[in-house]
């Protein structure tokens with residue numbers, strides 16, 4: 001199942017830089033591990049914003065929920081999810 005996810009990160013302005021840097025480091029490690037696994041298919045920065053648009057390929061909405069809530073930055077993110085399905089005019093075989 002494919003999902004489009006928008007994550008907007010809002011770190012508290014008074015969070016110490018060392019805490020923010022550590023959270024971002026852990027987030028990057030997990031995000032890259034999930035990309036290597038194929039679960040996190042695309043990760044794009046939204047220009048001019050501390051936000052991303054991502055495509056996830058997971059077995060269920062519960063798996064996506066568990067994955068998103070496990071992200072180190074989850075407590076500081078506003079998350080919007082949209083379910084995707086194959087477009088009848090899509091030409092790429094891996095668009096499911």
Ligand SMILES: O=C(O)C[C@H]1C=CC(=O)O1
Nearest residue numbers: 009027028031050051052
């Ligand atoms: O930077 C972000 O958009 C937030 C988050 C998503 C992946 C990652 O490494 O950090």
